[in-house]
Amino acid sequence: MPLTDEQLAEIAAQRGAAQATRRATVPALEEMLFTAVPLLDHGFVRVIDYMGDDGAIVQAARVSYGRGTRRVSEDAGLIRYLMRHRHSTPFEMCEIKYHVKLPIFVARQWIRHRMANVNEYSARYSVLDREFYIPAPAQLAAQSAVNRQGRGDVLQGEEAEHVLALLRDDAARNYDHYAEMLNESADGAVLDEGRQGLARELARMNLTLNTYTQWYWKTDLHNLLHFCSLRADAHAQYEIRVYAEVILDTIRAWVPLAYQAFMDYRLGAVTFSAQMLAVLRRMLAGEAVEQATSGLSKREWAEMMETLAH
Ligand SMILES: Cc1cc2nc3c(=O)[nH]c(=O)nc-3n(C[C@H](O)[C@H](O)[C@H](O)COP(=O)(O)OP(=O)(O)OC[C@H]3O[C@@H](n4cnc5c(N)ncnc54)[C@H](O)[C@@H]3O)c2cc1C
16 A cells, blocks of 8 residues: 555655754755655655764764864775774764564564664554555565575466465455454454454454564664665565665765765675685686685585676
């Protein structure tokens, strides 16, 4: 379900209000503020508030009295140095708050990132919307044969249709039973005046994991980049990766210098073990190294060769 007219009006009102401030603001992020970026079939991410900018990182690193900024090239150099050498505390000076709507099974992965502040929509207090994540056909993949945490080929034809039908039917049936137990429809109307209805905190246990939930999620830039390094990575599940990718777009608008340093020294970088580095040195010296003579396990060797091939 897209945002309701009422919700869109609330967002427009928030975007329409402006306040003068002496604090640093970032025009590109101000432009995005409060707007919901749609994701999956019913999800979204929107920036609610933020503190700091690239200048705040520089300011903290220099412990300066003023803005701390010198020339853009000097600031970029300092931020890149900090990122390269994992001097992380200046990045913690920037904070951001998001409003996220996401399926419960994605929320379970996301909540593992402990260095953040969260407040989730209360299904003890309110009735959850009748909204379920149903993957697009291109995402309906078989279990990977080589990676126990991954996907293989996309399901086709009748099998794909059957799986989609099961997902839709099970979610809808469980939601119907949820509403029946509550004795309440999604819009709050009582279904049967003769029944009390089960408490919301109990009835919710019947819902499927693809039901959408929502939360406000606030963290600092250091931990946000850590989140993105794990969840925008190709090994992360598609359904959380799409959220991390939208968050990366907001980071690019907010702190472009830190974003570029992160892309260069974290997301686009690789780590080699001491043994892998020794293998690389032998290869550069012209030796035809093979797994058997490399000192690496088969898995490490495969990972290293895959990295070098890309
Ligand atoms: C591809 C992938 C697969 C995964 N598979 C599984 C799985 O099969 N099972 C599973 O349970 N989890 C799994 N996880 C979750 C993973 O193990 C982490 O829990 C999750 O990524 C959060 O990472 P984090 O602890 O570094 O982040 P945060 O909780 O945000 O913490 C950030 C950093 O703060 C520090 N920190 C936070 N809390 C503590 C603490 N209590 N003590 C010491 N240091 C702390 C650490 O340095 C940590 O790296 C998976 C994650 C990914 C990305």
